Amino acid sequence: MLWELIHQNRRKSLALFVGMAFLxxxxxxxxxxxFDPDNxxxxxxxxxxxxWIILTLISVTSGDEILLKVSRAQxxxxxxxxxxFNVVEEMKIAAGAPAMPKIYIIDDPSPNAFAIGLKxxxxxxxxxxxxxxxxxxxxxQGVVAHEMSHIVNRDTQLMxxxxxxxxxxVLISHFFLRSMWLGPxxxxxxxxxxxxxxxxxxxxxxxAVAVVLAILAPIFARLLYLAxxxxxxxxxxxxxxxxxxxxxxxxxxxxxxxxxxxxxxSANKVTAPxxxxxxxxxxxxxxxxLTSTHPPIEERVRILRGMAGFADYRSYQRAYAKxxxxxxxxIPPSGIRQGKQLExxxxxxxxxxxxxKTTTTRDTMxxxxxxxxxxxLVCACGLKMKLPPELATPTVTCPxxxxxxxxxxxxxxxxxxxxxxxxxxxxxxxxxxxxxQAQAASQAPATAATPYEYTxxxxxxxxxxxxxxxxxxxxxxxxxxxxxxxxxxxxxxxxQ
Amino acid sequence: xxxxxxxxxSKAEADLSGALGRLMVVVENYPTLKANENFxxxxxxxxxxxxxxxxxxxSYNDAVLFFNNKIQMFPSxxxxxxxxxxxxxxxxxxDASEKAAPQVSFKK
Numbered sequence: 001m002l003w004e005l006i007h008q009n010r011r012k013s014l015a016l017f018v019g020m021a022f023l024x025x026x027x028x029x030x031x032x033x034x035f036d037p038d039n040x041x042x043x044x045x046x047x048x049x050x051x052w053i054i055l056t057l058i059s060v061t062s063g064d065e066i067l068l069k070v071s072r073a074q075x076x077x078x079x080x081x082x083x084x085f086n087v088v089e090e091m092k093i094a095a096g097a098p099a100m101p102k103i104y105i106i107d108d109p110s111p112n113a114f115a116i117g118l119k120x121x122x123x124x125x126x127x128x129x130x131x132x133x134x135x136x137x138x139x140x141q142g143v144v145a146h147e148m149s150h151i152v153n154r155d156t157q158l159m160x161x162x163x164x165x166x167x168x169x170v171l172i173s174h175f176f177l178r179s180m181w182l183g184p185x186x187x188x189x190x191x192x193x194x195x196x197x198x199x200x201x202x203x204x205x206x207x208a209v210a211v212v213l214a215i216l217a218p219i220f221a222r223l224l225y226l227a228x229x230x231x232x233x234x235x236x237x238x239x240x241x242x243x244x245x246x247x248x249x250x251x252x253x254x255x256x257x258x259x260x261x262x263x264x265x266s267a268n269k270v271t272a273p274x275x276x277x278x279x280x281x282x283x284x285x286x287x288x289x290l291t292s293t294h295p296p297i298e299e300r301v302r303i304l305r306g307m308a309g310f311a312d313y314r315s316y317q318r319a320y321a322k323x324x325x326x327x328x329x330x331i332p333p334s335g336i337r338q339g340k341q342l343e344x345x346x347x348x349x350x351x352x353x354x355x356x357k358t359t360t361t362r363d364t365m366x367x368x369x370x371x372x373x374x375x376x377l378v379c380a381c382g383l384k385m386k387l388p389p390e391l392a393t394p395t396v397t398c399p400x401x402x403x404x405x406x407x408x409x410x411x412x413x414x415x416x417x418x419x420x421x422x423x424x425x426x427x428x429x430x431x432x433x434x435x436x437q438a439q440a441a442s443q444a445p446a447t448a449a450t451p452y453e454y455t456x457x458x459x460x461x462x463x464x465x466x467x468x469x470x471x472x473x474x475x476x477x478x479x480x481x482x483x484x485x486x487x488x489x490x491x492x493x494x495x496q
Numbered sequence: 497x498x499x500x501x502x503x504x505x506s507k508a509e510a511d512l513s514g515a516l517g518r519l520m521v522v523v524e525n526y527p528t529l530k531a532n533e534n535f536x537x538x539x540x541x542x543x544x545x546x547x548x549x550x551x552x553x554x555s556y557n558d559a560v561l562f563f564n565n566k567i568q569m570f571p572s573x574x575x576x577x578x579x580x581x582x583x584x585x586x587x588x589x590x591d592a593s594e595k596a597a598p599q600v601s602f603k604k
Contacts, residue, residue: 001562082540083544086540086541086543086547086548087544089544089548090548090551093551093552094551094555095555096555245554340561348543
């Protein structure tokens with residue numbers, strides 16, 4: 001645990017709140033004076049303090065939700081992407097976090113991720129659909145470990161606070177500047193100018209100060225944001241390497257993210273610093289490194305890969321010094337002090353996801369559909385149909401082979417589970433069911449309780465798939481005329 | 497089950513992981529099973545369970561390392577001697593093959 005970092009972040013969060021109060025008060029005071037030179041200052045001050053109180057309340061209670069909604073993130077259950085859930089749980093165990101963060105998926109094919117939360121108990125990790133479908137398990141673990149490090153090191157506390165505050169400063173300044181260009185400020189000025197010639201000069205100065213503050217405040221706020229972000233990315237990388245004991249995973253994830261080239265649509269200036277890789281970064285933009293909120297990806301990758309078979313903080317410090325060429329201490333003493341040199345583990349043996357564009361795009365789109373509540377229905381011909389949640393018809397015609405497939409029960413559709421009229425191998429495909437099903441469906445097209453039919457091929461063991469995917473078996477001794485599926489309750493008529 | 501000391505727990509965990517490995521089914525007779533959705537879900541669950549065990553062990557060992565350092569360093573060693581804190585033992589991996597990543601292989 002990097003205790004110095006944690007304490008520093010807490011102190012800085014507090015300082016941010018207090019400093020924000022002063023900045024807003026000054027802004028409010030001078031803006032008020034601009035509108036009303038006699039008493040406006042105090043009115044403006046009161047308004048600014050009131051605004052600060054409101055902002056603090058909002059950021060403490062629902063700051064997370066605002067940032068998540070702005071980034072178009074949706075919360076997901078375990079069924080949508082079990083691997084992501086499991087990886088987050090693994091990292092929660094490894095980091096010793098007090099509670100599982102909530103998991104969100106962002107509707108975007110560009111790979112990226114961020115974490116927010118005012119405290120580790122109430123945090124959230126958001127990952128784009130592109131990232132969840134394109135990364136292999138080691139890389140996903142690396143990215144999730146990086147985000148978990150931000151949460152545990154309390155970076156998210158600072159960044160969430162700064163995000164809300166920064167957003168509000170930008171808002172106030174925009175409002176003020178716009179009202180200055182369009183508003184009746186000038187007429188109000190003349191209305192109150194009965195203090196003589198000296199008063200006019202004072203007013204000019206006040207106006208100048210107000211304008212300068214309004215223009216500079218967003219710049220200062222952005223500079224503050226930049227100052228707090230870059231070092232923390234290195235520290236999160238180091239912590240992630242130690243948590244996973246596999247820095248190459250995070251390194252190759254960063255490479256994949258950096259080379260994807262797709263812009264992240266839902267990122268704006270305020271939320272950009274919170275992502276793992278700068279969403280606005282263009283390849284080869286060296287000048288951007290000076291003003292960027294993130295250190296360049298190539299550098300981060302080189303440091304991680306230069307850790308030479310070890311995964312502890314000291315190795316990261318050594319690799320950092322080697323890559324940067326200077327020996328600035330990036331890891332605080334509590335990390336260096338812990339002593340042991342930790343070896344890396346081996347890579348996982350899971351197969352890499354396919355890299356060709358078709359599969360990648362299809363997997364990403366399927367994930368986005370699953371997040372949005374689509375159901376997947378596999379036709380007997382092998383086509384995987386994607387049904388929108390608003391679908392109302394009981395049967396769907398397969399566009400490839402023309403068969404009518406019955407839409408399964410509503411609960412199955414709601415969680416996006418894959419159901420099949422003929423599931424994969426291991427289940428003996430009932431050759432007799434498909435024509436029977438199509439017949440039954442076409443005979444009674446729109447009614448809800450259409451009876452299914454199955455024609456027995458003989459007197460030996462037979463089995464067929466119910467429409468919901470359950471396997472129904474008929475023994476030689478079966479004499480009944482109908483069989484009811486235990487899963488979905490459908491009754492299938494047995495014909496000899 | 498019911499292991500008391502860390503050493504006993506370590507042995508129990510090794511037995512459990514070995515049992516998980518022995519549960520693997522031969523799928524050479526079912527080559528299309530590998531692409532089955534249910535099988536992939538099972539594979540995912542097995543992998544993640546092995547990972548969680550490994551990470552829990554890692555987290556425990558990190559905490560033990562931190563604690564052992566703390567009771568030896570100034571100024572916390574003063575408190576440690578006052579209350580007679582003793583060094584904890586690590587959760588060692590009995591079998592070297594466990595250090596490898598979980599191999600969910602269904603070959604004989």
